[in-house]
Amino acid sequence: MTLPLKGIRIADFTVHNAGPFCTQLLSQLGAEVVKVESAMRLDAFRKPHPVYGRMGPATFDQVASNKLSVRINLKKAEGAALAKRLVAVSDVAAESFRPGVMDRLGLSFAALQAVRRDLVMLSVSSSGQTGPDSHFAGYAPLFGAWGGLGELTGYEDGPPVEMRHVMDHTVGMNAAVAVMAALHRRRVTGEGGHVDVAAREVAASLVGEALLLAAAGGEPRRAGNDHPRMAPHGVYPALGEDRWISIAVEDDAQWQALCAVTGIAPDARFASEADRHAHRRELDGLVSAWTATLPAEDAARWLQAAGVAAHASWTTPEIAADPHLRARGAVVEVTEPDGKRRAAVGVPMRLSKGEDIGIVRGTPALGEHEDYVYGELLGMGRAERNALEEAEVIY
Amino acid sequence: MSAPLDGLRVVVHASGVAAAYAARLLGVQGAEVIFVEPPCGSVLRDEPPFVPSGEGAKPTSALFAYLAAGARSIVCDLTAEEGRAALGGLLSACDIFIDDTPLALRQAGGLDEPTVTARHPQLVHVSVLPFGSHGPKAHWKASEINLQHASGEGNLLPNGLSVELFPDRAPVKIAGHFAEMQGGIAAALGALSALWVRDDVGGQFVDIASQDAALAVGAFAIQRLGDGSIEHRVERSFRYGGVVPCADGFVELLTLEQRQWDGLVKLLGSPQWALDPALADSLERSRRGPEINRHIREWAIVRKVDDIVAEGQKLSVPIARYKTPAEILRGSQEHHRRLFQPVPVSGTGLVNMLVSPVHVDGTPLSLRGGPPELGEMNHIPAEVLS
Structure with a gap:
């Protein structure tokens, strides 16, 4: 077996990014994910996104890829009934509507448990199911604002910074861990359960140490690129327009190595780590004077060769082309329906006995897998499906 | 009902955030976590910030306390045969081993993949490194800031108001240990996925790179590249809304759907400029974003955050306060959700610590305790541990 989650089926009612990323990760690990959607309210990736230069539906969407697609109009009672039939043959039901919506649709955890006793249900929401x-x-930017991550990020003398889709996807990856934990419990006890993930609390969990500090009377605040211990530590200009390199001198050995590579004189002002931190602005100036004359990639390579933590500040094209990320399967090639190849992001792990994990199919067409899901899994005949299509239940 | 991972035992050997965070995520789900430390303690114990402590008391690292809360500590000197044997005993009696020892040092400690696999064939062995254990950069060093810049988001921040105010400054990192924690989350997911098939295939080696994990959560930048758009921190700002200064703080405002825009117009008091029929079109709104933002900022700067948020959310306008840590700690939502649990912190006493963003069956998860004293398990006889 080379797909660890093969045999797990997920009825996926999630929308937007956080929930769909969770189920997409699980699909890359082998779970069969059936995405429930409808022409009544098309998923965002099926609509244009002109801000990012996409004037039609996505030909590839990261969080929808690898999934099977069926249409269900959940606004109809028969749609909810059909959804329950799907859940009855699934291990997990995942949703990310506002709390209360699933109840109103007749698809509460209790209602779904009635058709699948050991169901694991995942609910992802902005603030949790209660409160x-x-x-x-x-x-995403609101999760970051509520959770403190946005407030603590930014220049010391500037405003807070809004988190973007990385925030959504962090919620999704946390949710994937929680679903797997619930599945383990089901295996041991035979009991399913309802997993409730609050996105704003995920944001807060990423600054747990700052919250602990505040709880003990400290006052954590925005600090730009400064580190509370290390210096030099920051993002320094490199040769070329808008080119930068990140450098973090983690200990005395790295400081000495940095001096050897850059020619910075290790004078008395910089003798200890505390001294360097106290004089960090002077150090930033010295480091910048060295980095500004060099291509970021070269400077990073030289520093790494000397044992100093450094990396160029990469743009997206540089990441997509990186041999290391490609060698790891962190960046993969996928094929669009017209045969065009493009880069995509794989599942962030390598398993010694799971060499087949990753993206195996692109973004599904709306309702593309109904023959399999309705025909084979649910045993529905053509006439029944036609009638439901006629009634705009399969729609 | 039992915590999801009750009965599971995890051994973690961590000098970095990612591996320790992976163990924390499993621990808070109910797993027993044993933190293996060298005689001088994990270097994480020396990482600032430190929790304010009583006079004369050794201050506790807030970072270590958060990462190791609920774990138990055992000292194993892996430079000595006895220490390596003790760790071997622990690994024989656990389900998951999480390790972030640099590759070059693994063999000497008996921690390399072939050795661990040969000795513990049923073990899920999770390697957590900045760039992973495989690939041309596997030996590279990285701190948090390097990982953010190796995985994309580093170059893309700040955006919105911050980059508008300081367009020429260097990019700014996300606070804390964002990228390393992504590595930890991915490691927890990898560990549980490998464990899921252990009965069928035995133990296995899980190779995690924090760079991969941070890239995964930034996947949309790669997707947009494929769509023909290269994101940049200046251009990717929302055309209107975003971080909005108010009389007593900042709010985040984001209207992506028509009904949300309609709600925003009501929130603003339906001013004449907003009723321009041309603004009913979302593309036109994008085009005239700076003009709209000017109006929003003029309106917001004389109003209080709480008033704006309460009224806005009533109108289903996505709007939120930028909360400080102190505000989060006293938040009614957080209190209701029991997001914080008092745990003992040496030298300080009971301190509220964030538990988990996950509830199961309507109940918050819980921590087994605070951060462990160094080597608190060493007096326990080996046979009790196995």
Whole structure:
């Protein structure tokens, strides 16, 4: 067996990015994910996104790829009934509507448990299923704002910084861990369960040490690129327009190595780590004077060869072309429906007994897999499916 | 009902955030976590910031406390045969081993993949390194800031108001240990996935790179590259909304759907400029974003955050306060969700610590305790541990 989660089926009602990324990761690990969608309200990737230069539906979408697609109009009672039939043959049901929506659709955890006793249900929402803010609408930048990550990120003398889709996907990856943990419990106890992931709390969990500090009376605040211990530590200009290199001198040995590579004199001001931190702005100036004359890649390579933590500040094309990421399968090639090849991001792990993990198919067409799901899995005949299509239930 | 991972035992040997965070994620789901440390303690114990402590008390690293909360500590000197044998005993009696020893040092400690696999064929062995254990950069060093810049998001921040104010400054990193924690989350997922098939295939080696994990959560930049668009921190700002300064703080405002824009117009008091029929079109709104933002900022700067957020959320406008840590700690939502649990921190006493963003069956998860004292398990006889 080379796909660890082969045999797990997920009925995927998630929308936007956080929930879909969770199920997409699990699909890359071998789970069969059936994406439930409808022409009534097309998923964002099936619509144009002109801000990013996409004037039609996505020909490849990261979080929809690798999934099977069926149409169900959940606004109809018969649609909810069909959804329950799908859940009945699934191990996991995942959703990311606002709390209360699944209940109104007749698809609460209790209702779904009635058709699949050991179901693991995942609910992803902005603030959690309970509490005074549970009805709040939100997207990634709001999660970061509520959770403190946005407030703590930014220049010391500037405003907070909004988190983008990395925030959504962090929620999704946390949710994937929680689903796997619940599946393990099911295996041991025979019991399913309801997993509730709050996106704003995921943001807070990423600054847990700052929250602990605040709870003990400290006052964590924005610090730009500074580190509370290391210096030099930062992002320094490199040769060329908008080119940068990140450098972090982690200990005395790396400091000496940095001096040897850059020619910076290790004078008394910089004798100890505490001294260097106290004089970090002077050090930043010295390091910048060296880096500004060099291509970022060269400077990083020389510093790494001397044992100093450094990396060029990469743009997306540089990442997509990187031999290391390609060798690891972190960046892969996928094929679009018209045969065009493009880079995509793989599942972030390598398994010694799971060499087949990763993306095996692109973005499905709306309802592409209904013959398999409705015909084979649910045993529905053509006449029944036609009637449901006629009634705009399969729609 | 039991915690999801009750009965599972995890051994972690960590000098970095990613591996320790992986163990924490499994621990908070119910696994027993044993933190293996050298005689001088994990270097994470020396990482600032430090929790304010009583006079004369050795301050505790807030980072270590957060990462190791609920774990137990055992000292194994892996430079000595006795220490290596003790670790071997632990590995024989655990399900998952998480290790971030640099590749060059693994063989000497008996921690390389072939040795661990040969001795513990049923073990899920999770390697967590900045660039992974395979590939041309496997031996490269990286701290958090390097990982953010090796995986994309580093170059793409700040955006919005911050880059508008400081367009010529160097990119700014996400606070804390964002990329390393992605490595930890991916490691926890890898560990549980490998464990899922252990009965069928035996143990296996899970190779995690924090760079891969940080890239995975930034996958849309690669997707947009394929769509023909190269993101840049200046251009990728939302055309209007974003970080908005108010009289007493900042809010985040983001309207992506028509009904949300309609709600925003109401929130603003339906001013004449917003009723321009041309603005009913989302593309036109994007085009006139700076003009819209000017109006929004003029309106917001004389109003208080709480008033704007309460009214906005009533109108289903996605809007949120940029909360400080202190505000989060006293938040009613967080209190209701029991996001924080008091745990003992040496030299300080009971301190509220974030537990987990996950509830199971309507109940928050819980921590087994605070950070461990160094070597607190060493007095326990080996046979009890196996």
